[in-house]
Amino acid sequence: LDVLPNGNFWLGVHIADVSHYVREGSALDKDAYERGTSVYFPERAVHMFPSELSTGLCSLNPHVDRLVQTCLMEVDRRNGEVRRYEMHDGVIHSDARMTYTKVNAILTDRDPEMLAEYADFVPLFERMHALFHVLNGARRRRGSIDFDLKESQIVLDDAGMVEAIVASERNVAHRLIEEFMLLANETVARHLETHAVPTLYRIHEEPDPAKVEEFEEFIGSFGYTLAGPADALEPKHFQKLVEKMRGTPEERPIAFLMLRTMQRARYDVHNLGHFGLAAPFYTHFTSPIRRYPDLIVHRTLRESRQAMDADRRVELTDDLPEVARHTSERERRAADAERELVQWKKVRFMTDKVGDEFEGYVTGVSAFGLFIELVEHFVEGMVHVSTMADDYYRFVDKAHLLRGEKNGCVYRLGDKVRVQVIRVDLERRQIDLGLAEILD
Numbered sequence: 456l457d458v459l460p461n462g463n464f465w466l467g468v469h470i471a472d473v474s475h476y477v478r479e480g481s482a483l484d485k486d487a488y489e490r491g492t493s494v495y496f497p498e499r500a501v502h503m504f505p506s507e508l509s510t511g512l513c514s515l516n517p518h519v520d521r522l523v524q525t526c527l528m529e530v531d532r533r534n535g536e537v538r539r540y541e542m543h544d545g546v547i548h549s550d551a552r553m554t555y556t557k558v559n560a561i562l563t564d565r566d567p568e569m570l571a572e573y574a575d576f577v578p579l580f581e582r583m584h585a586l587f588h589v590l591n592g593a594r595r596r597r598g599s600i601d602f603d604l605k606e607s608q609i610v611l612d613d614a615g616m617v618e619a620i621v622a623s624e625r626n627v628a629h630r631l632i633e634e635f636m637l638l639a640n641e642t643v644a645r646h647l648e649t650h651a652v653p654t655l656y657r658i659h660e661e662p663d664p665a666k667v668e669e670f671e672e673f674i675g676s677f678g679y680t681l682a683g684p685a686d687a688l689e690p691k692h693f694q695k696l697v698e699k700m701r702g703t704p705e706e707r708p709i710a711f712l713m714l715r716t717m718q719r720a721r722y723d724v725h726n727l728g729h730f731g732l733a734a735p736f737y738t739h740f741t742s743p744i745r746r747y748p749d750l751i752v753h754r755t756l757r758e759s760r761q762a763m764d765a766d767r768r769v770e771l772t773d774d775l776p777e778v779a780r781h782t783s784e785r786e787r788r789a790a791d792a793e794r795e796l797v798q799w800k801k802v803r804f805m806t807d808k809v810g811d812e813f814e815g816y817v818t819g820v821s822a823f824g825l826f827i828e829l830v831e832h833f834v835e836g837m838v839h840v841s842t843m844a845d846d847y848y849r850f851v852d853k854a855h856l857l858r859g860e861k862n863g864c865v866y867r868l869g870d871k872v873r874v875q876v877i878r879v880d881l882e883r884r885q886i887d888l889g890l891a892e893i894l895d
Contacts, residue, residue: 464530464586468639469547471513472522473743474753491785493745497609517549526639535593558628587631598691598733607833617804620832636741644736653771654755655748657739658727659720670716690733705869708818722779801834806879817870822850836886
């Protein structure tokens with residue numbers, strides 16, 4: 456990252472050139488296509504490619520030459536717009552391996568030891584930090600939705616057992632790399648669309664107006680509104696709501712309900728834009744070592760810099776719709792597998808906590824009970840309506856609440872409650888909870 460004489464930033468995003476080693480139609484390619492993606496479990500990762508590639512030839516290790524595909528962008532210092540760009544095959548030679556923790560210590564904590572140890576790189580990190588603010592500000596102005604919710608991270612002991620469940624850290628180092636990656640993805644997508652190159656886009660379609668109406672009705676009970684018509688909402692309407700409820704008890708459950716209101720992002724051969732990012736052009740370019748669609752994008756990007764004949768265009772046009780469908784399905788399958796194993800780990804972690812009481816928030820409401828996320832451990836359990844013996848509770852669907860017929864007591868999304876762990880069922884991967892005030 457440099458600053459040009461006109462004051463603009465000259466940003467280079469260099470991504471390992473997996474496509475150089477994995478030829479289309481090869482055994483490696485076929486196996487990667489079948490997997491579709493790498494899968495990440497708490498104790499290990501199931502990589503899309505063999506370790507010789509994923510942690511060897513295609514890992515940007517320091518002090519060795521590595522092949523890359525590069526996106527160079529001149530970014531306007533005032534508004535974050537890409538004024539011009541270049542796409543290249545290249546070779547990168549890294550000077551050092553940095554961690555997110557170290558960069559955050561330099562930029563946020565101004566740690567004297569880190570500043571001294573990496574004195575040669577501090578000016579670069581500070582330029583990166585300055586560009587981050589420009590890009591993040593531009594994305595916020597256009598309405599890109601950024602929930603920034605804390606996610607759980609499982610800490611394992613030497614035996615592979617869960618030692619603790621903590622909030623994962625997303626510091627400024629994570630955020631600035633994320634901004635650079637987003638910008639590269641958008642720039643590559645715009646390039647491929649402009650040159651009419653058959654490829655895969657990462658799309659996120661507009662939400663269903665019917666679901667939006669239900670969501671609007673619900674948040675109205677909290678005093679919020681999207682302040683726009685259900686059939687003509689823009690991303691900025693959702694982003695403004697996220698900002699208004701940030702730091703409130705209802706932020707997390709409403710954000711999850713907002714996500715369920717949205718469409719699911721997927722791969723497609725048509726550039727339909729990305730609603731959540733408020734991006735008219737978007738693709739996945741930055742992770743070809745762990746996502747097959749990125750490998751497709753690398754191949755088509757390289758071909759865009761050459762003369763693509765008519766037969767090749769026809770071949771890609773015919774083949775890519777099925778690739779989009781298949782990789783979208785594989786992505787969903789991997790996410791489900793990761794979620795199921797994490798849930799099993801969390802349930803097992805709670806086996807010795809039966810009888811203990813915890814604070815939690817209502818994250819879901821159904822006719823058969825309340826879903827509660829424990830504040831201390833980021834673990835979700837279920838309060839079955841049958842345990843709420845102080846009254847007969849009726850489910851009010853659109854309001855996401857249970858209301859007692861006699862006492863009028865209401866439990867709804869976002870409420871803070873105190874619960875007791877009643878039962879832990881490893882086979883069903885379920886934690887049964889009881890409301891402490893009712894159990895008492």
